[in-house]
Amino acid sequence: MMADDAQNIRRKIIHIDMDAFYASVEQRDNPEYRGKALVVGGLPEGRGGVVATASYEARKFGVRSAMPSKQALQLCPHAVFVRPRFAAYKEVSQKIREIFRRYTDLIEPLSLDEAYLDVTTDKLEVGSAIEIAKQIKDAIKTELQLTASAGVSINKFVAKIASDMNKPDGLTFIGPSQIAAFMEKLPVEKFFGVGKVTAAKMKNMGLHTGADLKRLTEDEMTKAFGKAGRFYYQIVRGIDNRAVQPHRETKSVGAEDTFAYDLTQLDEMNPELDRIAETVATRLERYGLKGRTVTLKVKYHDFRQITRNQSVSTPVSSAAEIAQIAKQLLAIAATDDMKVRLLGISLSNFGEPQRKTDQHTDQLRLF
Structure with missing residues (x-):
């Protein structure tokens, strides 16, 4: 009886991982990119470009995510480089989630292009996790003209490993006995x-x-x-009791940019902070968030890096407010001989302020 009970409560976990997601969306939306070695990320010109993802045509030449774009160009000289369109990828990701929700509300997104699903009990009473994974893959292909790979098992770890085994467009099941x-x-x-x-x-x-x-x-x-x-x-014994967490708390929202040449004057940096703050504000609006702590990130020409932050009593979300605080932090951190290669802004502390500390939260916290 106990063995039967254990079998009955055994979880059915699916890990869905989109195939070369950003590149696949670009190839879907732009027919001229289809069949070509496509790299989505920073451009190889200048010095700061990094590969976000690459099409499978580019991966054959060794191009990988997080690789410097210059290195990707050396490996694949005929590659086509395009900048990311995150708004488009977010829109597609939401449509993918809608497909997931037909089967379960226990969805743990890891990023725009991958998620865990617990289908131990599914809404449509399909019963088979393998069949659900197949139906999800078919829906993504039919409705969105994209492919996904799926891993199916009894826990998150094994399901995630399985989803990577037969890419692209794979479906791998690793059962308890395996x-x-x-x-x-x-x-x-x-x-x-x-x-x-x-x-x-x-x-x-x-x-x-x-x-x-x-x-x-x-x-x-x-x-x-x-x-x-x-x-x-x-x-190593296949024991992973982590549950699928449908509500992953957002800790911070931010953006940053690496410049083609060193910035040495505040007059050069402040417009960049305005632009970065606009990106942060757009992302905050997307998630419906306001935060009380603005953090400035500065990376110098020698790769030395500092962060500075300021907390305020009233949550902020507008680009103007975020940029103003970031500029104040930058002015405090500025030196006569600074050469800046990267600036970043992030917003955090989304929870309600603690009443007993409200009177102190406007002070600068520098570290």
């Missing part, structure tokens, strides 16, 4: 939370796959990797 063997074969760098530094440490210890990690006791894992060791101990 998880143990799957995890043992998985390279350590594919494990959730294992970055480059931790992966290198693991390999230096002779730990290359899940099977290698599985040989360590929980105490040995914790001793080697701290608190994360316990998580690795569980995840």
Whole structure:
């Protein structure tokens, strides 16, 4: 009976990941880009361009997200570079979410182009998570002329790994009986939370796959990797009890820009802050948010970086208010010989102010 109960409450999790999302939207909307190596992101001219995403035609040449655009051009000289249209991507993302909501309200968006869905109980009573994933993929293709890849399993970790296995336009199911063997074969760098530094440490210890990690006791894992060791101990055994969180709280909203040449005068920087503040205000309006803490980010020519912030008692959201505070922070931080390559503004502290501290919140907090 207990085994039956455990089976009955076993979750059905789908991870949906759009295929080369920004590039695919551009190719859909602009027929002249179809079949071409397309890079969406900063332009290779100047010095600050970074790849947001690349079409599969460009990926064949080694172009990847977060790569400098200049490097992408060297790898793929015939690539077409276009700037992102985030408003268009947001609109498409909302339509994708509408398709998700036909089946479940338990949706945890990770970004514009990926999300977890808990379909343990689905609205249409389809019952099969694999069939739901197939129907969602078909709807995205038919209604939006885009493709998505899906991973299906009993927890978030395995579903996310599965969605990446047969891209593009893939559908991969990893059932309970397959998880143990799957995890043992998985390279350590594919494990959730294992970055480059931790992966290198693991390999230096002779730990290359899940099977290698599985040989360590929980105490040995914790001793080697701290608190994360316990998580690795569980995840290598396919244990991931994280629930799909449908309401992910937005902590901050911001924007930044890297300039083609160093800015040295406030008269040059202030108009840039006006422009960045406009972008932040647009994003705040999209989410219906107002915040009480404005943070200024400044990166210098030598890549040294500082942040300065100011909190106010009355929440702000307009571009003018945000820009004014950012300019005040910049003026305080300014030096005679500064050479600025990047400016950024973010707004945070969206909650209600604490009454006992209202009288102090207008002071500058510099760090």
